[in-house]
Amino acid sequence: MVNIGLDVSSMSDSVMTTATEVAHKLEVNNLTISYDGTPALSNVNLSVREHEIFGIIGPANAGKTSFLKSLNRMDTFNSSMSVNGQIRFNGLDIHNLKNIYALRSRIGVVFPLPVGLPLTIYENVALSPRLRGIKKRRELDEIVERCLTRAALWDEVKDRLNSLGSLLSGGQQQRLTIARALSQEPDLLMLDEFSIAVDPVTTMRIEDVLKELKQDMTIILVTNLVQQARRLADRTAFFLEGECVEVGVTEDLFTGQGKDQRTLDYIEGKFG
Template identity: 45%
Template sequence: MALTTTTYGYTKERSGEARPVSPDIAAVEPGSLTFEINHMDLFYGDHHALKDVSMDIRTHEITALIGPSGCGKSTFLKSLNRRNDLVENCRITGDIRFEGKDIFREVDLLALRTRVGMVFQQPTPFPKSIFENVAYGPRLQGISHKGELAGIVEQSLRQAACWDEMKDRLNQSALGLSGGQQQRLCIARTLAARPSVILMDEPTSALDPISTQKIEDLALELKEKYTIIIVTHNMQQAKRISDKTAFFLLGELIEFDDTVKMFTDPSNPKTEEYITGRFG
């Protein structure tokens, strides 16, 4: 039997190969609640940006956040891993729970941002090699063994569907990749930190149609293991990939329902007006 040790959720066999181990905290059944948001209000100084938002986000589903520019969907997304803490004069009231725990009182901030990763609108690779981009998070978590890091990098690039494109370029600068490749590299970098949730803030808005399709296909594959919440201006994208859709307007959650239901039989006239292109 191979000798094994476990470090930060990766099992390292004597050969040095790393393979993932699911931690107890991530052993959540599909359909259970990942986030519970109740009566959330968010203020930037005197500006009331989000108003009495309540919704439940289920595990291993893709939830799309839609609405016109400035409606609060990205602000809501960033609240889920407390990135709005960085905004001066930002204040949040109400209750946000991650796996049953209050994210402000019962969850360590670093642990929250590790478990709830984020991919941004513009690809943000570090000015480092492809390998070092993906290994960045594991190194911060204390992993230094070369074989273990190599295993994590390979696994993460495979999960992000870019191993075959990048395996012979690992020591080259990530800045030399195309925009679509950079975005998938950023997803791989997020996965390497072992999140259970991936927040995506318009991840395809700067990409061409082929790269967009690759990201959408990837999201559908990743939801088998991760909970995904995506902000999008693209109605068709929301219809194609999401299980649930939330429609925001002027800081209010107008409607939240199964995607098929919302796009075929919306409950609110404002939702119907938006998804049929009458405004926005």
């Protein structure tokens, strides 16, 4: 009986949210993440708008990666990780979804260290379309070429699509994982320090691609390079030691118009 009452209230809640703030792709309320009881991130409240690049900056152990992991429910891999609070993706509470796989298929993730699956280059990119049920070779060919081109990798691998993805160099594998994330045709693309394993020239090429992709999707960019956030992000959040210090328009934060002194200190390299 009590359950039914709760369901109704949460339903009307979600209807209201979608009605009033339809432009919000992602809403995070009172999010707390802990590992075996030790909090890694506490009480985060923020929202990400549709078609923006949302930057997250902050030193190591700030909780940035944990934050991303909670967004596509990767906490299910790790029994010690517990997520509390509310996350709404397209207005839906992601902890009450019936099909978590469908959620993940709409969210592309690029990990800090490249993970080329032990498949051929072609299959790495074609895997997600195949999981969606696309079977026609011509259609797959087209997706593979488009995604690899967007990830600035096509020219280097077009003659060896059938060799193993794990044989590529680190930077190439990273671009392969970007291509793979794009092959999901994601609603939301999350990049976790993607440029760690990529050389500066390629980084700039990928950054240009991200600016274009903004038309089609929402992007969350976690980065250690504050200047990268400045170049790309429309708004930026500053995470520090498990706390979301502030969220603001990127340019404001970088010109000292933020609310918290620690943000400017970090950006200017006084600590970090």
